[in-house]
Amino acid sequence: MGARLPVFPLETVLFPGLVLPLHIFEQRYLAMIRHLADLPEGTPREFGVVAIRSGGPAPVAGGPGAGTGGSGVAGPVEPDERSPSERSVAEPGGQASLVALHEIGCTAELRQVTELPDGRLDVVTVGRRRFRINDVAQESTPYLTAEVDWLPEPAGQEQAADQLAPRVLAVFRQYLTLVRDDPEEIAEQLPDDPTVLSHLVAATAALTLSDRQRLLATPDTAGRLRAELRLLNREAALLRQVRAVPVPLAELAVPLSPN
Incomplete structure (x- = not known):
């Protein structure tokens, strides 16, 4: 069964269970957060985070664990020649450019608000x-809302996931030794649950937004x-290859500054 959500387009991909801090400064998203914070106790306080495929200007947000936000896009869905896996919305203020949104997003549950x-x-x-996302609209709110269908974890793949999880965990531990100063400390906190592990790896590995x-x-x-x-x-x-390439000493020399 579908639902209608406030939507916040960002240059990041959010995964279930991962933390995303945001710094909100634009009026429409301040209104969105205040609307959610004022909902009755027990009502889900969540909005949809959808990655921007192309277009601009766009807000900048770090991956789960660090980020900023506040500038976004708003407006009605415009017909275009893009694939069904993205949605295009007009920028506010009557500008002609479009911002294309990915079709699949993740809700962000509001946990803490500091004014x-x-x-x-x-x-x-x-x-x-x-x-x-099924449909994006700007109705009586200054921010985007979207009609969405939920995507629960399908049944029937549990055995395959249980078999794959230890392999991914082992490779991820090796990967961490190449990119982190304290891989052992981080590796001790890695989850055993296959679904949680899959979301953590997707969010924390140095992958492109498309990946x-x-x-x-x-x-x-x-x-x-x-x-x-x-x-x-x-x-x-790729990391091992980069580390294996010797750097000429001349490239490490820094010219003296007159200051």
């Missing part, structure tokens, strides 16, 4: 559930873990 003296908001959100979006759109945990095995092996091989 700053100048009225801006620092918020902490946690990814909750995946969805597919992350494809992982978010993968319908089941087993498929996500298979894709992550390929991506982690690719990234680890």
Whole structure:
């Protein structure tokens, strides 16, 4: 069964269970957060985070764990020649350019709101559930809303996911030794649950936004873990290759500054 959600387009991909802090400064998204914060106790306080495929200007947001936000897009869906897996929305203020949104997103559950003296908001959100956008509209609100269908984890792939998880965990541990100063400390905190692991790897590995979006759109945990095995092996091989290339001393020399 579908639902209608406030939507926040960002240059990041959010996964269920991952933390996404945001710094909100634009009026329409301040209104969105305040609307959610004022909902009755027990009502889900969540909005949809959807990655921007192309167009601009766009807000800048870090991956889960760090980010900023506040500038976005708003307006009605415009017909275009793009694939069904994206939605295009007009920028506010009557501008002609379009911003294309990916079709698959993840809700962000509002966990903490801190109001700053100048009225801006620092918020902490946690990814909750995946969805597919059916329709985007700007109705009586200054921000986008979307009619969405929820994408629950399909049944029937549990055995395959259980078999893949230890392999992904082992490769991810090796990958962490190449990219982190304290890989052992991080590795001790890695989850055993295949679905949670698949979302953590997708969110924390140094992947492109396109790679992350494809992982978010993968319908089941087993498929996500298979894709992550390929991506982690690719990234680890590239890192080892870079480390194996000697750097000439001349390239390390820094010219003296007159200051």
